[in-house]
Amino acid sequence: MADEPKEPKPPQVPTGEEPASSTPPVSAPPAKATDASAPAPPPKAAAPAPPKPPVVLQTPLDNELVKRFRAKFGAALLDATEDRKQAILTVDRAQLLEISLSLRDEEKFDMLSSLTAVDWPKREKRFDVVLELYSFPKNERLRLKIHAADAEEVPSVVSVWPSANWQEREAFDMFGIVFSGHPELRRILLPDEWQGYPLRKDYDILQQDTAWVRENLGIESGQ
């Protein structure tokens, strides 16, 4: 929490600092959260923090960067929100590479901190691929999200940020998301002959365990 006060130093901050920093007590987040609930309509019914009235944490994001992106990529920018004052851009899968390049070269998000995925099995496009970007010149973070269905390929961003290499392999390893254009998309943490993708929500770890026990130990069940 304490990292928020330092963030609004650069004036051209495109993340969602503007509404937050306009409220006076910057260092008391619970109070701030209730403030933020006033201007924005609640998009979802949030589970309430015990004593307080419903808090709205996800607000639409509308800053310079989003405006520039709207102008440049139009419909490819599916959504721009901020959650707990962290900027999130949801973009179209097909245009990921162009957007990434633009983010790196024009918006100076020069480091890819983290790349991972989240599985929402009930959704039509079940996977969120989440890229956590950082800009050294601006000292701010930006989260990029891409939705992908089970069989859909996501363009690899290794050519933009080489640090995506192993992280995409890990996402492939754990979720089975195929990154097209990746130099060598193999399993990285799990053995090559591993069955299934463990971090999918429908992955039954017990079943895998039992199968392994049967195969390697020759007994019926390990559990």
Add this chain to the structure above:
Amino acid sequence: MMQALFQATIEFLKAFWAPLLCGVAIVAILPLIVGYIVLVERKLMADMQARLGPMRVGPHGLLQPIADAVKLLIKEDIIPDDADKLVFWLAPVLSVSAALLALAGLAIGPAFQIAQDINIGILFVVGVSALGIFGIVLGGWASNSHYSLMGALRSSAQLVSYETAAGMALVSALLFTGTLNIKAIVEAQSKEGIWFVLLAPVAFFCYLVASIAETNRAPFDLPEAESELVAGYMTEFSGFRWSLYFLAEYANMIVVASVATTLFLGGWLRPFAHVSWLNVLDFVPTLLMVIVAAYCLQRTPKQPTRVQQMFMLAVAGLCFVLGIVLLAPVVVPIAKPFYAGIHGGFWFIFKVSLYIYFFMWLRFTIPRYRFDQLMRLGWHFLIPLSIINVLLVGVALIAGAYFNLKGWGLLLVTTPAAVIALVVALLILAAEKSRGARPDQTAASDFYAG
């Protein structure tokens, strides 16, 4: 035929019973000595690293070497599947026998030498100990492992390179004696009244560095650099075979230390052997022993168990007896004839220990060289320096003969020679530095070629 053979055997035994006995003694006792050198090394290392070292087996871990030896002997002997069995069997034996054979040529005092008075003394020691390299190379090859092979290749390249420097350094010192006979070398130092380390300091330095490299000790312990090559040529060896290599390594250390002692440090001579007013130095050995004994006595009550207390007392007693033995030739007129033997032995072993101590000290203090740096140091620095030093010492000797200088007077001519060699060394280093300034990615690529 049988009778002839029998006769020959008798003849052989008659002529050589004493050396044979000594040989058996060496083979029997050396492992014990090496074991205790290792213990001393571990204790020293522990002391320098703010810890205690082996403490469990015997008082202050004094029985640790024996426990280690027993452990090694009863360990499983593993021979890798694809290893060349014959060579794998042969290699450690070669290594250790070369090291032991070299010991035969050494003189521990005027009285103790197995291969008595051989004309080629120092050459014999150097040449035979160099044969140990076959044990390393063949062992590395026979293991059929990349780590072993690389260790073996590194080792042989290193040994061949540094042997040149060591040989040249030896030649510098031999110029003063004019003989290869070990006894004659020490006697020459006795006659001149000055140790050759003072006359040829640069040669001593070269030999010191080269001998560390030859025995594969840190900072030149690349063949067995555990962080890179696991254990180098010894990777696949275990149990008794491994301990043979270990034995060979420490025996080699004793050999190089003895050669250095003989040639540069006056062998078995007491410091200032012919300065009569310094005869008080004869009491130093006794004093040392008594101090050790006193320390042991002082520690005795602090030992946790009765057995350990008794053991400590026994050690103290042994030291005390040794002190008496060392004292006897000095004060008891009847024991006078044994003076040279007993005190010679003491001083020789003392100097060898100091030399080995220096090895250990280095090992705990400084990091390891990289292989290309090691080769560069050998070929670009040590070998040129030692060759130039031979020339300079030769010139100095001619000058000395011209001015008819003797003993300490020789310093008048050898000191300038040493200074010039030092300047040359600095020049070489400066040249190296400017070479090293640019990234020499290509220069290091063919370092196996020397």
Add this chain to the structure above:
Amino acid sequence: MLDRVLFYFFAGIAVASAVLMVTRRNVVHSAIFLITALLATAGIFLQLRAEFLFIVQIILYVGGIMVLFVFVIMLVNLDVALQQIQFARQKWVALLVTLALAGQVGLLFWSSGKMPGQGLPVLTATAAERLPLNSETVAHSLFESYLLPFEIASVLLLVAMIGAVVMAKKRT
């Protein structure tokens, strides 16, 4: 008596390991037997009280040349060497040369003592303690009697060394 036994002992080892060296298929084994043969020869030198030759044999041949030999053997791929047929086509040439050599040696032995100045010189043995000092003797003959050939040989070696260095440098 002892001398004779020692001689036959070393000679036997030398011959046996020489034969083994030629017949082994594994190059490293051949190298080991060559080392053994050289060491046995060194033993014969020692038995003849030629200590200096003994140690030179060990230092130069065993400790120097053979180390490099073994070194090179390890650098080449052994499997390739194993597949090659031994005694390729020189079987008959080798036999011929061996026979010629044997004939020569036989002639030498046969002519000993028959004609003055021919065959093996018959030396009278000197007692060991009265032998001149070995290394000194060698040094005197090298640096006094045969100084010129010695220097020529050194220059030749120097040239060979420089040539080798130049060739090695050119490659990189």
Add this chain to the structure above:
Amino acid sequence: MLGADELVINMGPQHPSTHGVLRVKLKLDGERVIGSECIIGYLHRGVEKIAENRTYQQFAPYVDRMDYVAAVSSGLGYCEAIEKLLIVEAPPRARVIRTILTELQRIASHLLWLGTHALDIGALTPLFYCFREREEILKIFEKYCGARLTTHAFRIGGLQYEAHDTFEKDVERFCKDFESRIVEYETLLTQNRIWIGRTKGVGILTAADAIAFGVTGPVLRASGVKWDIRKAMPYAAYDQYKFEIPVGTTGDTYDRYLVRMEEMRQSRLICLQAIENIPTGPIMAKVGKVLKPPPGEVYHAIEAPKGEIGYYVVSDGTVMPYRVHIRPPSFINLQAFDRMVRGHLVADVVAIIGTIDIVLGEVDR
């Protein structure tokens, strides 16, 4: 065998100096590395999957098992991430104590690195000196929370334990001693010709490369990028203290060594500043027994000893996290290994593995 064009040598997973179960396949030309491949996963325990089946509090001890030589730092990152998700903030006293413990942990982690790195390069003795001081830090941890290695020192919302009576005195005594101890290590290494020869110009990583590979922590700073999350986005109580960010120039192994040595000094200064004035008050914020963060997601990163450790936590409003992704610094930093190692010798490989300062528990998770 070595005469052939390429030699593939396998280092690890059981190798004395791959710092755990890292396996590196090296393609060699003689002894020169012309290519490398890291094979990891031998220590994979599925931490992220476990997280989805534990409550928020239950999962906290698991993060200690990732970077087990800097467990306090991982724990701090996790607790702060969940606090962010819950929109609570730890009380000032808790934040200061957290800062002290985390900085001590940074020193401990760097000490372990220094000892093993020096050992890899062949210097035996610094290891024992480093462990001697590390022991003092671990004793402080032990006094504080009873555990030495995987401490689980912090709780979501603050601290479980009040600092013990002698906490300030212990920390102060350690800091006082430590000043001369660093000098001791430096006399052994910094000016040593062999050490310089082995580390200077080895494993150079330029600033551009470092950023592209996402490298963080001392490795990034040694390449000349002055970036430290403690300064850039202060967390815990770092905004109250004065300290410098050491940076290198060339990005070689020697620079990384110098940067880490200086970092230890700075951490010591932070500790000294912090113990001077530890605020009084509660140590735990008001969080319920059952944590049900409102739906949403958060990414929170802190400066662990090895670099940026980030937690991306998604909540669906239940007691268990919907997804926890951990951005482990070792894992990301190890990616740059191939770039750093090419063209160097086998002996440099161990120096480079050492200088990245990886912990396999964190690489594999």
